[in-house]
Amino acid sequence: MKPDTIICRCEDITYQDVLDAIQMGMRTVTEVKKAIRAGMGPCQGRTCGRLIAQIISQETGKPISEVWDSSHRPPLMTTPMGVLAGGHCDEE
Numbered sequence: 001m002k003p004d005t006i007i008c009r010c011e012d013i014t015y016q017d018v019l020d021a022i023q024m025g026m027r028t029v030t031e032v033k034k035a036i037r038a039g040m041g042p043c044q045g046r047t048c049g050r051l052i053a054q055i056i057s058q059e060t061g062k063p064i065s066e067v068w069d070s071s072h073r074p075p076l077m078t079t080p081m082g083v084l085a086g087g088h089c090d091e092e
């Protein structure tokens with residue numbers, strides 16, 4: 001893999017960015033995510049999460065099960081206060 005290979009296309013994070021985060025001491029997908037925003041894009045890491053875990057595993061020698069701690073969130077939408085209050089809301 002080349003240093004400029006895109007790992008997280010949502011956040012435009014490269015392989016070198018992930019390596020730099022690991023070099024700074026990040027040892028889990030969540031730590032890398034918080035450090036460089038990898039996995040914080042619209043797909044919430046569904047595309048890049050496993051790849052980031054594999055890179056961390058490769059670089060640290062830890063099994064993927066130890067570094068893959070990413071917490072997936074369900075796709076939720078905001079609810080306008082008017083809907084919660086029982087009123088009509090024109091927002092879609």
Ligand code: FES
Pocket residue numbers: 007008009010011038039040041042043044045046047048049
């Ligand atoms: S590809 Fe990384 S968050 Fe979508």
